[in-house]
Amino acid sequence: xxxxxxxxxxxxxxxxxxxxxxxxxxxxxxxxxxxxxxxxxxxxxxxxxxxxxxxxxxxxxxxxxxxxxxxxxxxxxxxxxxxxxxxxxxxxxxxxxxxxxxxxxxxxxxxxxxxxxxxxxxxxxxxxxxxxxxxxxxxxxxxxxxxxxxxxxxxxxxxxxxxxxxxxxxxxxxxxxxxxxxxxxxxxxxxxxxxxxxxxxxxxxxxxxxxxxxxxxxxxxxxxxxxxxxxxxxxxxxxxxxxxxxxxxxxxxxxxxxxxxxxxxxxxxxxxxxxxxxxxxxxxxxxxxxxxxxxxxxxxxxxxxxxxxxxxxxxxxxxxxxxxxxxxxxxxxxxxxxxxxxx
Amino acid sequence: xxxxxxxxxxxxxxxxxxxxxxxxxxxxxxxxxxxxxxxxxxxxxxxxxxxxxxxxxxxxxxxxxxxxxxxxxxxxxxxxxxxxxxxxxxxxxxxxxxxxxxxxxxxxxxxxxxxxxxxxxxxxxxxxxxxxxxxxxxxxxxxxxxxxxxxxxxxxxxxxxxxxxxxxxxxxxxxxxxxxxxxxxxxxxxxxxxxxxxxxxxxxxxxxxxxxxxxxxxxxxxxxxxxxxxxxxxxxxxxxxxxxxxxxxxxxxxxxxxxxxxxxxxxxxxxxxxxxxxxxxxxxxxxxxxxxxxxxxxxxxxxxxxxxxxxxxxxxxxxxxxxxxxxxxxxxxxxxxxxxxxx
Ligand SMILES: CC(C)[C@H](C(=O)O)[C@@H](O)C(=O)O
Ligand SMILES: CC(C)[C@H](C(=O)O)[C@@H](O)C(=O)O
Numbered sequence: 001x002x003x004x005x006x007x008x009x010x011x012x013x014x015x016x017x018x019x020x021x022x023x024x025x026x027x028x029x030x031x032x033x034x035x036x037x038x039x040x041x042x043x044x045x046x047x048x049x050x051x052x053x054x055x056x057x058x059x060x061x062x063x064x065x066x067x068x069x070x071x072x073x074x075x076x077x078x079x080x081x082x083x084x085x086x087x088x089x090x091x092x093x094x095x096x097x098x099x100x101x102x103x104x105x106x107x108x109x110x111x112x113x114x115x116x117x118x119x120x121x122x123x124x125x126x127x128x129x130x131x132x133x134x135x136x137x138x139x140x141x142x143x144x145x146x147x148x149x150x151x152x153x154x155x156x157x158x159x160x161x162x163x164x165x166x167x168x169x170x171x172x173x174x175x176x177x178x179x180x181x182x183x184x185x186x187x188x189x190x191x192x193x194x195x196x197x198x199x200x201x202x203x204x205x206x207x208x209x210x211x212x213x214x215x216x217x218x219x220x221x222x223x224x225x226x227x228x229x230x231x232x233x234x235x236x237x238x239x240x241x242x243x244x245x246x247x248x249x250x251x252x253x254x255x256x257x258x259x260x261x262x263x264x265x266x267x268x269x270x271x272x273x274x275x276x277x278x279x280x281x282x283x284x285x286x287x288x289x290x291x292x293x294x295x296x297x298x299x300x301x302x303x304x305x306x307x308x309x310x311x312x313x314x315x316x317x318x319x320x321x322x323x324x325x326x327x328x329x330x331x332x333x334x335x336x337x338x339x340x341x342x343x
Numbered sequence: 344x345x346x347x348x349x350x351x352x353x354x355x356x357x358x359x360x361x362x363x364x365x366x367x368x369x370x371x372x373x374x375x376x377x378x379x380x381x382x383x384x385x386x387x388x389x390x391x392x393x394x395x396x397x398x399x400x401x402x403x404x405x406x407x408x409x410x411x412x413x414x415x416x417x418x419x420x421x422x423x424x425x426x427x428x429x430x431x432x433x434x435x436x437x438x439x440x441x442x443x444x445x446x447x448x449x450x451x452x453x454x455x456x457x458x459x460x461x462x463x464x465x466x467x468x469x470x471x472x473x474x475x476x477x478x479x480x481x482x483x484x485x486x487x488x489x490x491x492x493x494x495x496x497x498x499x500x501x502x503x504x505x506x507x508x509x510x511x512x513x514x515x516x517x518x519x520x521x522x523x524x525x526x527x528x529x530x531x532x533x534x535x536x537x538x539x540x541x542x543x544x545x546x547x548x549x550x551x552x553x554x555x556x557x558x559x560x561x562x563x564x565x566x567x568x569x570x571x572x573x574x575x576x577x578x579x580x581x582x583x584x585x586x587x588x589x590x591x592x593x594x595x596x597x598x599x600x601x602x603x604x605x606x607x608x609x610x611x612x613x614x615x616x617x618x619x620x621x622x623x624x625x626x627x628x629x630x631x632x633x634x635x636x637x638x639x640x641x642x643x644x645x646x647x648x649x650x651x652x653x654x655x656x657x658x659x660x661x662x663x664x665x666x667x668x669x670x671x672x673x674x675x676x677x678x679x680x681x682x683x684x685x686x
Binding site: 076082083086087091113114115116117118134135139140141143144145146147148149150151152153154155156157158159160163185186187188189190191192193194195198217218219221222224225226239242243244245246247249250251254255 | 419425426429430434456457458459460461477478482483484486487488489490491492493494495496497498499500501502503506528529530531532533534535536537538541560561562564565567568569582585586587588589590592593594597598
C-alpha cells in the first residue's frame with residue numbers, strides 16, 4: 001500500500017486559481033501506485049482578505065505546518081496595496097516555515113522560442129536564499145509624508161543562514177555539472193558580500209570537485225542575455241535571486257515555464273512549490289494562463305518527497321508537450337489535458 | 344573668444360586608460376570654436392593605490408571640486424579586494440560631489456546586432472538615483488568570521504534625495520516621449536518603495552502631460568528582454584539602476600556603447616562622465632577596447648555644459664560610424680580615429 005501525503009493547497013489569486021488544479025491532477029497521475037494525496041485547501045489571498053481582513057491567521061498557519069508539502073498558485077491583486085499580501089502571506093509562509101532554499105531551475109525547452117537570437121543550451125538552477133537579506137522586513141520610516149521623511153530597508157544576513165544554503169548549493173552542484181557562480185554585489189555591499197564570499201570559499205574546500213566563481217549582480221544580468229549557457233548553479237541572496245530568476249524566466253521563453261520550490265531542507269516544516277509567475281491580473285479569468293509552470297511545481301514537490309521517477313514522468317510529459325505543441329495557442333484546459341495525457 | 348573649461352581627467356584602471364584619451368580628443372574636436380578645454384589629470388586608481396596606498400586624498404578631491412567637469416575611465420583591478428577602489432574612489436566621488444542623478448541612456452544603434460531576436464526600437468534613459476539607497480555604506484558586521492557572524496546593509500532613502508531626482512526625471516520626460524516608469528520592489532521594500540511611489544505621484548501632478556507607471560524590478564528585467572521599446576524614462580534607485588543599466592547595455596548590443604553621467608544637477612559641484620563599462624582586466628593592454636562609450640561620455644559632458652550642437656556632432660559621428668563599421672573588428676585606435684574623422 002502506498003503512503004498518503006497531505007498537501008496544503010493555496011491557489012491564491014488570479015491565474016493561481018486556474019493553474020493549481022492542473023498541478024494537483026499531474027501530481028496524482030504521476031504518483032499513481034506509489035503515493036496517495038489528500039488535499040487540504042486554504043482560502044488565502046485577495047478574496048479572503050477583502051472579505052474578512054484575514055491574511056494568514058495563526059491557526060491556519062499551524063494547520064499548514066502539519067501538512068507534508070504545500071502547492072501554491074500565486075499571490076497578489078491590484079485592488080490591494082502592494083506588500084500586504086506579499087509580506088503577510090507569501091513571505092510569511094517562507095519565513096515561518098523556514099524555507100531557506102528557494103530553488104529555481106531555468107531550462108530552455110525544445111520547441112520554445114527564446115527572445116534571444118542565439119540562446120545556446122540553457123539549463124541552470126538558481127539557489128536563492130529565502131529567509132534573510134532585504135526580505136526580512138527590517139526597516140522603517142520617520143516623518144512619513146513630510147519633506148523630512150527618511151525610509152530605510154535593512155538587509156540582515158547571518159553566517160548560519162548563508163552557510164546552510166551554500167551547503168545545499170554545493171550538494172546540488174555535485175549532482176549536476178559541478179559549477180557554482182556566486183552572485184552578489186560585494187564591491188558595494190561589502191559586509192554581506194564579503195561574508196557570502198568567505199563562506200563559499202570555506203565550504204568549497206570540502207567540495208574540491210566543484211569549481212566556483214563570482215559575478216556581480218549587474219554583470220550577471222548581462223551574462224543571462226549574452227551567454228546564459230555559462231551557468232550551472234547560481235547561488236545568491238534573496239533579492240538578487242528574485243531579480244535573476246525573473247530575467248532567466250524571460251530568457252527561456254517566459255515565466256510560464258518556470259517552477260520553484262521554497263524548501264526547508266532540514267524537513268522541520270513543509271516545503272512549498274509554486275510557479276515563479278505571479279497572479280497575472282491582466283489575463284486572469286480568461287482561461288488562457290499556461291499551467292505548465294504549476295505542473296512543473298508538482299514535479300518538484302514529488303522530487304522533494306523522494307519520488308524521483310514520478311517527477312521524471314511529469315518532466316518527460318512537459319518536454320514532449322512543449323516540443324510538439326509549445327508554439328500553438330491553447331487554453332489552460334487544453335494544455336493541462338495534453339500534458340496529463342502524456343503522464 | 345570661447346570660454347575655457349577645466350576638465351579633471353581620471354583615466355583610472357585597465358581599459359579606462361586606453362579609451363579616455365579618445366574622449367578628450369572627441370571633446371576638443373566637437374567643441375572647436377565654441378569652447379576650449381584644459382585638462383587636469385589625476386593619477387587615481389589601482390596603480391596609485393598599490394604604489395602609495397592613496398585612494399582619493401582630500402587635497403585631490405578639493406582640486407577636483409574646483410574643475411568644471413570630470414571625465415572618468417573605469418575603476419577596478421583584480422589585484423585589489425572588491426570594494427576598496429569602488430567605495431573609496433568612484434562612489435566617494437559620486438557622494439562627495441553630490442551627483443544625485445546618474446543618467447544612463449540606452450539606444451540600439453543601426454548597425455549594432457542586439458542579442459535579442461526581435462529587439463524593436465530601443466531608446467530609453469535610466470535616471471538612477473546616485474547618492475542614497477544601499478550605496479550609502481551604512482551597515483556592518485559582528486562576530487566576523489565566526490558561525491555567529493551577522494552582516495547588515497542598510498538602504499537609506501530620504502524624501503529630499505528622492506524628490507530631486509524625481510523632478511529631474513519629469514523634466515527630462517518633458518523633452519522626450521513623456522513617459523516615466525518607476526522601478527522599485529515596493530511589494531517587499533515597503534518603506535522605501537512606498538515613499539518613492541508617493542513622491543512620484545505628487546510630483547507627477549505638476550506634469551499632467553507626463554504619464555507614469557510602475558514596475559517591480561524583477562518584472563522590469565523581463566520587459567528589458569521581452570519588450571524594451573516600452574520604456575522612455577526609467578526612474579529608479581541606486582541599486583536597481585545599477586542592475587537595469589547593465590542589462591540594458593547587454594540588450595543594446597554591449598556595454599561598449601553605453602555612456603553615463605553622474606550629475607550634480609544643481610551645479611554646486613562638477614558632474615562626472617564615464618562609460619558604464621568597467622576596467623575589463625581581461626582585455627586591458629591589448630588595444631582592442633571600444634572607445635565609443637567613452638566618446639559618448641564626452642558628448643554627455645558637452646550637453647551638460649550647454650553645448651548641445653557640439654554634443655550632436657559627436658552623436659552623429661558615432662551613429663554614422665556604427666552604422667557603417669559597427670560590425671567590423673577594429674582596434675581602439677581605429678575606432679577612435681574613424682569617429683574623430685567624422686566629427
Ligand atoms: C511576490 C513577491 C514577494 C515574490 C518575491 O519577491 O519573492 C515574487 O516576486 C517571487 O519571486 O516569488
Ligand atoms: C563599480 C561599481 C561600484 C559601479 C556601481 O555599482 O555603481 C558600477 O557598476 C557602475 O554601474 O557604475
